[in-house]
Amino acid sequence: MEDFLITTAKVLFIFGLNMGVFAPLLTWVERKQSALMQDRIGANRADILGFSMIGLFHPIADAIKMLAKEDFIPEGANKIMHTLSPIICVVPALLTFAVIPFGGEYVIGGKHIKLVIADLDVGLIFIFAISSLATYGTVIAGWSSNNNWSLLGSLRASAQMISYEVAMGFTLVGVFMVYGSLQLTQIGAAQESFFRWGIFLQPLGFFMFLACAIAENKRAPFDVAEGESEIIAGYFLEYSGLKFGMFYMAEFLEIVTISAMVTTLFFGAWHIPFISSALILSMLSFLNETLANIILMLIHISVFWVKVIFFIWFQMTIRWTLPRFRYDQIMKLGWKILLPLSLANILVTGIVILILQ
Amino acid sequence: MELYLTKNFKTRGSKTLKVYLKNGGYKASKKALKKMKPEEVTEEIKKSGLRGRGGAGFPTGLKWTFMPKGNEKPKYIGCNCDESEPGTFKDRQIIENEPHQLIEGLIIGSYAMGIKACYIYIRGEYTMQAEILQKAVDEAYKENYLGKNIFDSGFNCDIYVHRGAGAYICGEETGLMESVEGKKGQPRKKPPFPAGYGLWGNPTTINNVETFCHVPHIINNGADWFKKIGTEKSAGNTIFGISGHIKKPGTYELPMGYNLKDLIFKIAGGIRNDNKLKAVIPGGSSTKVLPAGMVDVKMDHDSLMQAGSSLGTGAVIVMDNTSCMVRVGIVLSHFYRHESCGQCTNCREGTSWIHQILLGIENGRGKKEDIDLLLDVAGNMEANTICALSDAAAWPIQGLIKHFRGEFEDHIKSGKCTCPESFEI
Amino acid sequence: MPTFTINGKEVKTEAGKTILQAAVANGVRIPHFCYHPHLSIDGCCRMCLVEVEKIPKLTIACNTPVTEGMVVRTNTEKVLKARKGVMEFQLINHPLDCPICDQAGECKLQQYTFEHGITHSRFREEKRPGRKRFKIGPRVVFDEERCILCRRCVRFCREVSKTGELAVFSRGDKSIINTYPGISLDNKYSLNTVDICPVGALTNADFRFQVRVWFLEETKAVCPGCSNNCSIRICHRRGKVYRLLPRKNMDVNKVWMCDNGRITHKQIETSNRLTVPLVKKGNKLEEVSWNEAFDTIAKGIQKIKNNEIGAIGSPHATNEECYLFNKLIKNVFNIKNDIECIVPSWEADDLLIKKEKAANPQGAREFGVKTNDTSSVKKIIKGNLKALYIIGNDIIDNSNTKQDVLQTLSKLDFLVVQDTHNSDLSSIANVVLPSATFAEKEGTFTNINGFVQKTNRAVPCPAKAKPDLEILSGVAKAMGRPFETIEPDKVMDEISKNVKSFKNICYEKLGETGIKINN
């Protein structure tokens, strides 16, 4: 019963943070950040009684708009698939968080609590498995809309996602070869020391993973699947209202997911550089163990989310800095550069590990 | 120097028929009418080389031959006594002193061309002169020198004295004809030319008073006598009227080709107050001005043409060094502005424009480019109009600028007149 | 035929022509202001100066006759400089108020300024002031500042209208055009001075400031003012007629037109224009559709015996309308009675104005219409006529006993009036058919001397009004015997087949100036 309550609390925390804070806020952040980068002021029109709160009411207004909009299903569309596909998109984005640790292991009230919802042995495999599902969402959305543009969009999306899935998988092989585990909590815990962070052990892997992840998420510069200028909005062209909102939300949640994974795999997860948990605990030794562990937990959670937020910012910056790739360039990058590079990465990593042993 | 035109001017009562007859008058007309055929008279005049004294210097004999022969249409002589050019006053002297000389010349001319009526167009302002002339004409009628069957030769001739109403332009031959006809005095377009289509549409010859006055003397003394006087191309005496800053202004009968410098300094006694000579207008206001350095010139048509001016009516206007040339230009251009008939665009607008530019220069509104503008405007006026008034307005300005450009530039630069002693406008 | 050379081209010309006339005949343009082909030569503008070999000075082309072997050049540097000089002189005292001036767009001064590229003025003095907006005559406004003293108007008044009101007064740069003291420019042809004025000095008081000339479209037409049928141009824009101008037609009007003719367009837009067909219901005229009007006529006519129906035609109608009306009466209604018409008249003069004040009385006579015959009125009084079809309202307007005629006509059982304007006559009619004025229809007119000219449609009919040809065919159709054609050119073909005097007439042959019928 106690375990169940703790797990429920962790689920609610993640779910609440993602759905309640990140998803809506990121729409605002994206507008605001792009505005700042482009010397504009960004969204600031929505106001309540004259207070515009630097545009913070926009997510609310957006939500109301999405709810109030007509839910339109085009003629000739497969109604079930059409309705199902946004859900298929959103759910995997949320589900991946189940295996991502947002903190270490703490002793609270004599109980060992791991800050991860499901500490799977094959956490990384799980992430691949779940996030691959999202491909179905886009494919189904494009096909079921009965629209040429949508179909084109979904074809582009599926081809792109499948291509980058391969490269992404291979890049991470290096990571678990280094840490010797597929379990994300163990990978996170292994990065306690600053120079054991993934970014130092697998620098090439980091860049390749980030590129692949962004391509997976179909954001600029890999946004040919949406391709406003050519195929209008791609696979979700025929969506409106809440369903459209769900695609949108899926995209933003995926940003968070990617950031969290990058943090976990390459950026020392919840660890603060040069300050180990033991050091903090020893500094808090004047408190009793439980209280010290709670404070440590809070610090770790904050550090983790700060890192996540940094990568969110970083992704957004990339999105508003780089122009879109041409489709053939995307394919070339995926198959001719990233895939051989990731294979080479594995080879080099293996050789290094062999030598060190 | 043999005088013949003005020989008797000083005789008391020279304007009466009695004195004229006593001095040998009407001998020539009797000779012509009784002893000569009309063609012979014309031939004699042609041989004499008499050139018109009205300004253009057209050979008179040649002009007379233009008149059609035969009597299908009435023919007329117009005698131009509309002496309105500033500086000119020779015809007035003739009429005041010896009008019968003119009447005799007209009779001979009429006989030569087979004309029955002559019109003497006398300037409107010549009130007294018109009366004298009329009196002389009446006298001639009384003695049957005019009217029907003159000298029992069977030749009829009438002379009418027509007074103008005071317009310079009526001195132009077609303007004169319009005025005689009772219309507004403005030149006619040519063609048709007056020899074919003149007064009331009939053949007409127009000559100056002085030209006619030469005729009796030529008939009397023969063409060869006349040819000997003056130069080769401009035969005979002419009456020079000299005015301006001169000690003895007046009319002087001198042979053609007389030296201008001698005329000024010997005949007319030199410049007033013994000032320095600055410029001379040699032939009435419409001729180009000659600077002091160029006055050593023969007063005949060809020599003056070479000097860049023309003889005109032989009216010499002398200016000493107190004269401001811009003011001279203003006075002259004002005259032509006032006297333009307003028919041709170039003349109507050009004369007033030139006057206004000059006034601007005089009043300190002048600009550097105004001098070239003046020349350009004058060039556009020249030779492009029906009559010669436009040319007459353009030439003096061109002459002034050619010889006294510096003075114009000084005016423009200093913004005021640099000759303070000069006359006021 | 002297042969001479102009601009290096050897051409032949008629004897006695001047250089300008010969040049125009050979397609060489020589600019000119004072020369007008139908006025005497003045030679005062000095614009047409050309260079002739063997003549030392430039000579004016308008006054120099062409002689055998003459060599003329119109485009040498000397000529161009002289022209430019003349243009400069013309412009120094000109107010340059083209934006205000109504002549802009058809102004010679403007055109030549443009051609000679005079871009700026060297004239820095005060421009000569003059009278602006001076009413020199009741219909003509004079602007002295714009006048370039070409004297065309003076010569027109002396030579064409022979009234001689105008003259040039004063001299030199003070010269002004004015009327002689105590009179104004008030003759029957005074507006021609506006036409021939090369600049905007004389303007039409009516047309002034109404519209810019470059917006006007021109339609070739015929003046309906009197039976002289002057060739005119209708100047109109957006369906409104602004002015009528004469058109060159040497057989009929040369290039002139009378003042009365110029105001005929005012009848087009008046408040009493008939615009919809009316039918008497009870005691009131009510608006109906064309079909109802036609049906009412057909029923009304069919009720009455053939010999009790009369017809009064119009001397204003075109030849085609006269013919079709004849056909309607004789063939469709089967009436034996003659068609009559009344021709209004006024005082004629020996230039253009003819006695009969209607466009086509001669044409009507050619089609057997009896002019100035009122026997039908007498027949009504006797009770021999029960119905009458009238085109136009001359029967009332030109009768001394207007009220009597009206009373007589009101006795009729059935009265059809086809007219352009509302009148006492239309108010007593049973059916009123709104028809088109001269500017709204196409057809031909025969003038008093037998010249047939074509007039064209310039503006559309107001509201539901229709050209007479369409109305006549509508009636015929309602009567069950429709016409073969109502296209004016086809009708004319039919006329030339059936009417002897029109044998040689067809639209192709008419051209712009018309041809004479065989008598």
Place this chain on the structure above:
Amino acid sequence: MIVNRNITMTWWERIYLPEIFRGISVTSNHFFRNLIGFIPALLNKDKKRKIFTLYYPDEKVEFPPAYRGRPVLVVDENGTERCVACGLCEIVCPAKCIEIQPDETELEKERYPKSFSINMARCIFCGFCEEVCPKEAIVMSDECEIADLDRNKMFYKKDQLLISKNKLQKRLNYIKEIYGKWNY
């Protein structure tokens, strides 16, 4: 289709990553500068910002004189329009949006527009009317907020077009300068 743009990239550029970071540094430079710069502006402390972008509806830019907004008629000191209804703008207008009905007036200019209307739904702001105007009577003002949902309201009548000379002085000086060069 592969378009050969003849761009040869250096090896440094071809490895792509450094250039990406260069781009990111540019954009984030702006981002942080604005992020810090905005704070005082948002708190209404400091109105002067380093960036030049205007917050359009709240702040209005003062257009340079060369800006072509809606054409208006100049009203002179005496309170009447300068226009003399010469019709040149009407004929030159490529969109045919000007309609003038001239008439006579007692004023010295003789001619005035009885009605003058510009159909702003058609106007293309080419400025030909201004260039052709001989009286400097029609000028392009700096008004650009003229959008409307009703086409009838876009049909500007004379009283809506009249603007006093003082307000347009800058533009009047400007057109005198630029069109004066051609020595009309």
